Amino acid sequence: MFHSLGKYILLLRLSFKKPEKFSVYWSEIMREMVSVGIGSLGIVAIISLFIGAVATIQTAFQLISDFIPKTVVGGITRDSTILEFSPTITALVLAGRVGSAMASQIGTMRVTEQIDALEIMGVNAPGYLISPKIIAGVTMIPLLVIISVCLGLTGGYIACAASQDVSTNDYLRGLTDGFNPVIATVCCVKAVSFGFVITSICSYQGFYVNGGSLEVGQSATRGVVWSCIMILFCDLIISRLLL
Amino acid sequence: MIEVQDVYKTFGENEVLKGITANFQPGKTNLIIGGSGSGKTTLLKCIVGLHEPTKGEVILDGENFTHMNFEQRVPIRTQIGMLFQNSALFDSMTVEQNIMFPLNLFTDQSKSEKLDRANFCLERVNLAGKNKLYPSELSGGMKKRVGIARAISMQPKYLFVDEPNSGLDPLTSILIDELIAELTQEYSITTVVVTHDMNSVMGIGDHIIFLYQGKKWWEGSNKEIAKTDNKELNDFVFASPFMRAAKEKL
Numbered sequence: 001m002f003h004s005l006g007k008y009i010l011l012l013r014l015s016f017k018k019p020e021k022f023s024v025y026w027s028e029i030m031r032e033m034v035s036v037g038i039g040s041l042g043i044v045a046i047i048s049l050f051i052g053a054v055a056t057i058q059t060a061f062q063l064i065s066d067f068i069p070k071t072v073v074g075g076i077t078r079d080s081t082i083l084e085f086s087p088t089i090t091a092l093v094l095a096g097r098v099g100s101a102m103a104s105q106i107g108t109m110r111v112t113e114q115i116d117a118l119e120i121m122g123v124n125a126p127g128y129l130i131s132p133k134i135i136a137g138v139t140m141i142p143l144l145v146i147i148s149v150c151l152g153l154t155g156g157y158i159a160c161a162a163s164q165d166v167s168t169n170d171y172l173r174g175l176t177d178g179f180n181p182v183i184a185t186v187c188c189v190k191a192v193s194f195g196f197v198i199t200s201i202c203s204y205q206g207f208y209v210n211g212g213s214l215e216v217g218q219s220a221t222r223g224v225v226w227s228c229i230m231i232l233f234c235d236l237i238i239s240r241l242l243l
Numbered sequence: 244m245i246e247v248q249d250v251y252k253t254f255g256e257n258e259v260l261k262g263i264t265a266n267f268q269p270g271k272t273n274l275i276i277g278g279s280g281s282g283k284t285t286l287l288k289c290i291v292g293l294h295e296p297t298k299g300e301v302i303l304d305g306e307n308f309t310h311m312n313f314e315q316r317v318p319i320r321t322q323i324g325m326l327f328q329n330s331a332l333f334d335s336m337t338v339e340q341n342i343m344f345p346l347n348l349f350t351d352q353s354k355s356e357k358l359d360r361a362n363f364c365l366e367r368v369n370l371a372g373k374n375k376l377y378p379s380e381l382s383g384g385m386k387k388r389v390g391i392a393r394a395i396s397m398q399p400k401y402l403f404v405d406e407p408n409s410g411l412d413p414l415t416s417i418l419i420d421e422l423i424a425e426l427t428q429e430y431s432i433t434t435v436v437v438t439h440d441m442n443s444v445m446g447i448g449d450h451i452i453f454l455y456q457g458k459k460w461w462e463g464s465n466k467e468i469a470k471t472d473n474k475e476l477n478d479f480v481f482a483s484p485f486m487r488a489a490k491e492k493l
Binding site for chain 1: 291292293313316317318319320321323325327328329331332333334344345347348349403
């Protein structure tokens with residue numbers, strides 16, 4: 001456990017050494033950003049719309065009574081979407097989609113000697129392979145989470161319009177009433193942390209693969225599992241510290 | 244010149260290399276031969292710095308490569324070209340991008356200069372016009388040749404080749420061997436080839452080292468190998484009836 005943690009920290013240190021040539025790294029960063037950001041937009045959009053709609057319907061089911069104003073549904077949906085649903089569920093989905101792809105890409109490069117080829121050339125392999133992925137993760141995952149929040153709240157609006165349990169006017173008023181900006185800050189901190197956790201853990205798992213295609217698959221699985229555990233752990237720590 | 248001095252390499256309890264000492268001269272095709280598990284690839288990886296020797300030193304043109312850190316090794320590594328057993332081409336890049344990759348990172352050449360160099364290297368390995376193909380679109384022999392083109396793109400002083408003939412038909416194997424030998428002489432490169440292909444041994448082995456159970460068992464040239472009375476080497480080289488018959492005719 002401590003041996004793995006030490007290896008992980010040393011790998012991160014190597015990943016952020018001065019690049020051999022910034023322009024080459026920059027193009028890698030752009031490529032990874034497109035892969036993480038644009039590549040995940042579809043799945044994030046679908047999940048967010050449905051989660052927002054379901055959250056609204058379930059909140060309305062539990063809270064609608066003559067004694068509670070209907071605007072509460074919008075407020076609860078907003079807070080739960082911004083604080084928990086969008087950052088955490090988006091991150092868990094991205095751990096599966098982006099993280100497993102990163103672990104298997106780097107793992108395949110390891111078992112086919114492509115990483116050895118980089119090292120022979122004098123390239124800092126962790127820097128060239130891992131740092132663009134981490135940078136893409138900590139920039140694009142927060143953007144995806146922001147999009148997820150917007151679509152989640154839109155999903156709630158569509159659910160209100162379709163079901164009529166809560167009027168769309170009440171829902172919109174609930175969204176804007178009593179908004180505390182701290183929850184937006186917490187959401188962004190979570191998104192950046194989750195971006196780092198997914199990309200660094202999955203890259204680490206891929207980088208130290210030993211063996212063949214079976215081990216590459218296992219490393220991708222380990223990367224996703226550890227990312228999910230660490231996402232939930234970070235979620236708890238950040239919520240406790242910032243709220 | 245590459246000097247390997249008393250190199251040992253141990254993995255856990257398993258001692259793979261047991262005090263190897265050898266010199267590899269420039270302009271010559273140096274071969275490391277031996278049976279499976281004799282330590283050939285481990286020795287090659289110790290020389291290029293992919294493995295740290297447990298004991299001993301590797302000296303490249305007077306500079307002790309073994310005790311250098313990553314930053315100190317970079318200038319020397321830019322003078323090293325290596326062809327891997329499975330070519331190790333970058334899957335996400337085209338042939339041209341693979342060859343230009345080290346040029347992009349370690350030179351200040353303009354794009355047209357780098358492109359000219361890539362085209363020259365491709366012509367040199369008889370693959371002109373294949374610039375835009377991806378590794379998945381190439382045959383095994385073509386991948387090896389692209390690997391050689393990438394290895395020579397930086398005009399290396401040292402060329403290391405791991406099993407250049409594995410998975411290739413005899414004709415393609417000979418073409419790859421001839422290409423390695425030609426490049427070695429043309430640019431006076433210090434070339435080290437790990438192989439157990441007897442055609443390579445007889446065809447291009449200017450200087451051969453035979454490893455047996457992790458030790459250097461025999462050293463000589465392809466002309467001397469047929470006349471040796473070293474039992475282990477004879478058992479290895481002349482294992483097949485065809486090779487035994489060929490030796491009797493010599």
